[in-house]
Amino acid sequence: LEGVTHALRTTEYNDRNEQYGWIQRALGLRRVRIREFSRVNFMNTVLSKRKLTWFVSEGIVTGWDDPRFPTVRGVVRRGIDVEALRQFMCAQGASRRIVNMEWGKFWAQNRQRIDVYAKRFMAIDKSENVKLVVTNGPTKEERAYASADYHPKDPSMGKRIVRLA
Template sequence: YVPAGGSPPALPEGAASAFRDRSVEENKRHFELMRQGRYAEGEAFLRMKTDLGSENSALWDPAAYRIMFHAHPRTGDSWCIYPTYDYTHCIVDSLEDITHSLCTLEFEVRQACDGPYYWLLHKLGLYKPTTWEYSRLNLTHSLMSKRKLKYLVTHGYVSGWDDPRLVTLDGMKRRGLSPAVINRFCEAVGVTRARMTARVSLLEQFARQEMDLAAPRRFAVLKPIKVTFTGGLPDGGKRFVMANHPKDDAMGSRELHLTSPIYIESDDFREVDDPKFYGLAPGKEVGLLGAGVNIKCCELHKDADGNVVAISASVDATPTRSKVKGHIHWLPPRWHV
């Protein structure tokens, strides 16, 4: 308020432009020079003449057009002036008959009743959509800022906007995440005005659930240890049929052949056993997934540095074999890479 006989409160420094009182004709002339490319980037702007007395600083003459000498994806180099978000957002919403304009909370002051969104629509006499703001979604171990993502892309730190390390839609697509996984994740997280950070493990959980239903099963060994059988396996090995999916018979089956030697994952072996470890250890018996046999570690073979490079094990393929807690995956030599 202005006390009787007093003066209006002083405006913050920089709120009022030195060119604010130019005539309409002069502003049109300078705007045409902007359109012709006579000014450099950052040298001239077109600003809306709004209300510098507003308590909402977003209404202090926001920029409407700026100069950018970048080719447009559709119009090429026809234009070098581009409208700002504050100028176009409300107009596009109105012209497209948007009923509810949804944005994250950083745009709340722009879409407030005393912000530029409704001010411009009122001045233009256009239809006013309802605006609604919610908290932005943050994800653990992930970079979400478009400004920072753009920096990584333009400076070559990543291969592009579809780099699988980024959480862009194209990046997640290359990572193998389907639209259904992303939608289920968003439904689970929900919408709120409170600041929140979702766990990336939740996103991965939905991906695993989808893969569990759709992916055929295969064995893979990334860090192999060779296991040679010292006895107990029938001559010629053991052939058996294993389902491609434990819950979906429609995916069919495949034939596997258990012979000596095989390869197991190094993470499935420990020299020193632990009650909570269900893999192979000296003197310990575990099962081989799908093969219907147990193996028992009998002897270790090490290199000059003391690292275990091979294991000798006995096989129990009898119907009366022990019931073991641990079952590990394996590969025959002809599948080993």
């Protein structure tokens, strides 16, 4: 109709192929070639747009970019490297087999990608910290400090100061 020669869609629309072809023939339109692929499912994850919309409309999440959401905007906000996302999707290919992925494989691809440039930091969640009292420990004047690389494999990223005691 508008110069479309190929349509890419998920296998969930297989039932409509016959109807689609009939409409093209009845209207005398050039045949559009349909290429189908299976969608990527994640274990224990709601991916239905209708169900995800409920979370947004009820205010349970901040929006479609909420880091807890299995959306592109959500995982980008959570910290996925866009190139790692692209590599992950390309690795899946355009298979027609239904694939149930584990999130671990997805995030492992990200860790592998960002490992080369991510500095290492340590932190303790303030709401979960525990007070520790050390008797006979070093005084403020005796506290020891050391420097540590931001990245164990790449000293060129610089150093940070670490308090030892």
